[in-house]
Amino acid sequence: MNDDLVIAGVTFKSRLITGTGKHRSKQDLLDSVQRSGTEMITVAIRRLNLDDPNQETLLDHLDWDRYRILPNTAGSKTADEAVFTARLAREVTGSNWIKVEVIPDAKYLLPDPVGTYEASKRLIAEGFVVLPYIHADPVLAMRLEDIGCATVMPLGSPIGSGRGVLTSEEIQIIIEQSSVPVVVDAGLGVPSDASLVMEMGADCVLVNTAIAQAGDPGAMGEAFKLGVEAGRMAYQAGRIPIREQASPSSPTAGVAVAAGRSG
Template sequence: NRLQLLPNTSGARDASEAVRLAQISREMGGGSWVKLEVTPDPVYLLPDPVETLQATQELVKDGFTVLPYMHADPVLALRLQDAGAATVMPLGSPIGSNQGIKTEESIRIIIEQARVPVVVDAGLGAPSHAARAMEMGADAVLVNTALAVSADPAMAGLAFARATTAGR
């Protein structure tokens, strides 16, 4: 099967909530892969670096493959890798903002130092944003809001896929 569902801890306000959500998902058959999101502020959905690191440590110890959403902070990226994260997912700009990559220099450093794949996540509102992330050396991008609000999500998805390929 080419598809794998990726449970997400979206809505978790701290590490304990995120760990509990991941464990419940695994118990329900969701597997041991988890996109970790710890966002105490329900308005801006910015990730909490301390709680994200703590949850990563706990989940890795519990056998999870952790894909953490994080600020574009090179030091945090290294610490998450040291904790066993399977990837790091720095935000390009706030979730849902469609502003593109506002954290370019920090993401460059993260990519340069990475020992795991780097997935640029959040804020990518146009295919050109995805192409730029790939040109910078990202391994992948995660796009949500731009597709969800598009008048033609299938066409938008195709445009993002082509831009991602073009940026390689």
């Protein structure tokens, strides 16, 4: 059965997006990307040194014929900064895809819903394919879908926290209401977190820190790949209903009853 992920008309076999930040070495990055099976990789444009065109950047180490680059606006505190960064990203990469991040608070790194909406609306009008990073807010997710965002990307928990999925009820509502792909982004710590949201019906996950900072990023990238695949398969298989009481796994009808002992 065909089970491809489709975003803005582009087809992906993998439902795992990975990031380039926080890797300890170039080799860790290459290993994790390869073993994760990802087909899309996000890059923070504002964190690249673009003043010196001869200086190596992460973009030089990856085969962009094999992977789709997803520039992001990380580091933007306002809608204006995010729009500026998106335009710069399009100039540098030639891609009109952009992951919109508007994060004014450096302590908790929670996205600004108003700034995200404003930046997304402006960028869509300029022809960008917009994938907005948001808190798990079902109302905001619907508003962003209504203006033409290609996905919605609710957080599981704060960026880089590894706390797992603290917003499962809100993510479930977003999944139920959305007609665009739902990509759970931020806070996932282990493959079982990815499997959990995929079992709920999420279309994809984005993982960076949990892979990049693992003891063995290559192995963790592969583990997340398997977690995503298992969660997706379980969702399609259909879980059993949750019951208030136990339900015997063996049949009770027609069971032979042992004869009593005579005195």
